[in-house]
Amino acid sequence: xxxxxxxxxxxxxxxxxxxxxxxxxxxxxxxxxxxxxxxxxxxxxxxxxxxxxxxxxxxxxxxxxxxxxxxxxxxxxxxxxxxxxxxxxxxxxxxxxxxxxxxxxxxxxxxxxxxxxxxxxxxxxxxxxxxxxxxxxxxxxxxxxxxxxxxxxxxxxxxx
Amino acid sequence: xxxxxxxxxxxxxxxxxxxxxxxxxxxxxxxxxxxxxxxxxxxxxxxxxxxxxxxxxxxxxxxxxxxxxxxxxxxxxxxxxxxxxxxxxxxxxxxxxxxxxxxxxxxxxxxxxxxxxxxxxxxxxxxxxxxxxxxxxxxxxxxxxxxxxx
Numbered sequence: 001x002x003x004x005x006x007x008x009x010x011x012x013x014x015x016x017x018x019x020x021x022x023x024x025x026x027x028x029x030x031x032x033x034x035x036x037x038x039x040x041x042x043x044x045x046x047x048x049x050x051x052x053x054x055x056x057x058x059x060x061x062x063x064x065x066x067x068x069x070x071x072x073x074x075x076x077x078x079x080x081x082x083x084x085x086x087x088x089x090x091x092x093x094x095x096x097x098x099x100x101x102x103x104x105x106x107x108x109x110x111x112x113x114x115x116x117x118x119x120x121x122x123x124x125x126x127x128x129x130x131x132x133x134x135x136x137x138x139x140x141x142x143x144x145x146x147x148x149x150x151x152x153x154x155x156x157x158x159x160x
Numbered sequence: 161x162x163x164x165x166x167x168x169x170x171x172x173x174x175x176x177x178x179x180x181x182x183x184x185x186x187x188x189x190x191x192x193x194x195x196x197x198x199x200x201x202x203x204x205x206x207x208x209x210x211x212x213x214x215x216x217x218x219x220x221x222x223x224x225x226x227x228x229x230x231x232x233x234x235x236x237x238x239x240x241x242x243x244x245x246x247x248x249x250x251x252x253x254x255x256x257x258x259x260x261x262x263x264x265x266x267x268x269x270x271x272x273x274x275x276x277x278x279x280x281x282x283x284x285x286x287x288x289x290x291x292x293x294x295x296x297x298x299x300x301x302x303x304x305x306x307x308x309x310x
Contacts, residue, residue: 150307
């Protein structure tokens with residue numbers, strides 16, 4: 001199963017449509033959390049919003065996750081050791097209020113387990129490539145807590 | 161070490177996940193949490209939890225409701241320390257908290273790799289400790305860098 005998520009706040013039809021197109025031609029099983037949108041996609045199951053426990057369930061069951069370039073999605077993928085493809089929202093297309101997702105995506109280029117699709121064509125191309133590879137390839141899970149030196153310094157600020 | 165009342169605030173999603181990665185730094189204190197999705201209550205293992213209305217910096221009526229909800233919680237809890245990763249509820253928490261004498265710690269989201277968030281820039285005035293998670297964004301006059309959650 002492929003899990004798609006656009007985060008908690010805004011729809012991202014440009015990304016979900018690309019996945020829908022790909023699912024139509026490849027026949028893959030896709031579940032998408034699509035945010036507030038009226039669009040009905042043709043080849044995937046969709047839900048506007050997921051409760052945290054359902055979100056965890058789909059995330060955990062997915063072979064690969066496709067997401068907007070939001071830190072919540074990226075960190076969750078890393079904590080499950082899931083391979084993730086991120087596509088940044090663009091402010092000039094009305095997809096977010098600013099372009100911080102482009103900055104986030106740039107900062108994850110070359111990161112193990114994270115692939116960046118800069119637009120819908122690249123996303124479809126990436127998906128076709130992954131389709132022909134093994135998708136069960138999981139990555140090392142990151143720990144659930146921040147690195148100890150950071151924790152130590154934050155603790156000093158709190159206690160000091 | 162004296163036990164303190166610590167209020168941890170973050171919007172749902174990435175901000176919340178980042179804040180939760182800091183839990184070991186909160187050990188030994190009495191915890192209170194504020195976020196924007198009621199279902200996150202089930203994720204809190206230690207401390208009280210309250211959900212406030214979600215609103216962005218561009219939704220003025222929503223922001224007003226959220227600000228009042230956050231102000232009320234801050235008044236009830238009277239925290240010694242507030243730690244937040246943003247966005248809007250964290251901004252209001254440190255604003256009201258600082259006015260009431262709390263120590264306030266703003267940790268800008270790791271998502272903001274090239275410039276601080278809008279809420280993050282506005283937080284400067286109200287934060288005792290004003291932090292970025294990217295060394296490239298750190299300045300002598302702040303924001304400061306002490307590491308990142310990754």
